[in-house]
Amino acid sequence: MHIDLRGKVALVTGVGRGIGREIVTTLAREGVTTVSVDVSATDLQDTSAELDATGTPHREFVCDIRDSARIGEVVQAVDEAYGRLDILVNNAGVVGNGAIDVMDEATWDLVHDVNLKGTFLMCRAVLPIMKRQRWGRVINAASFAALVPIYASGAYASSKIAVAHFTRALAGEVGPWNITANAYAPGMIPTAMNGFAQLPPEEQSRLLDTLSLRRWGDKADIASLICFLASDHASYITGTLIDVSGGKLASQMPRLAYEAAAADGDYDFDAAASE
């Protein structure tokens, strides 16, 4: 199976760093013309420099996805420049932690405005182009927190399950135009958002013990899924929430398998910790 995305145009949000930067540079290396959106002008410049190296056409826009007027300008500029927009990846997101009895309203509003309303505003702006061309792929970042919340994630987890349900609602509306809409749920991927890789080794080990594949997720794990979902190979997949968590729900106590493998001499916890 060969994934061929050449000639497509993709808009990806939240590409200044982290998973978003990996997604947009991967798409560019696959020959996709990319449109990058981020709220941070300096981070966007760094991403732009990486995109230069791919040799594929690209444009960058500083844009807060809570700002519907600015989104309108960006999408109009893309339409004028390329006359099409095939793939929309709503990757931008923020966390705002806090137990519910002490959470301030500003945190709640920020998390829901960026993660949920921003996703809605982007979709609303892009759909007329996708409908016109009778082809489109909308791919939205949910989170494993949408499946199982973590402590003090009331705002974040509720925003992400809302993204997943919003995506299903969208899929149910846009099928007649050959547009698919899917969401994905990353598990634990070290980025600036979470700092997993900076945790003390014993803390990292404790978290890895919750994963059947017992390694951190890689940003490329997400970028590969995006390429698949954007391709013709995924043309019959819509309205899903895809778990990309290394098996957080696969087993009640994943460590048992590793202890058994270690007893057989087939797994080395010390070597894994130093990787």
Ligand SMILES: NC(=O)c1ccc[n+]([C@@H]2O[C@H](COP(=O)([O-])OP(=O)(O)OC[C@H]3O[C@@H](n4cnc5c(N)ncnc54)[C@H](O)[C@@H]3O)[C@@H](O)[C@H]2O)c1
């Ligand atoms: N890293 C993980 O383990 C993980 C797990 C589950 C879900 N996710 C989701 O994946 C996505 C990317 O996560 P990440 O870890 O790369 O995060 P990150 O914080 O490293 O990057 C987020 C990017 O979004 C941008 N952004 C934030 N608010 C914005 C706004 N209002 N408008 C435009 N851009 C904005 C930031 O400037 C940044 O470049 C997020 O939606 C996140 O919730 C990540």
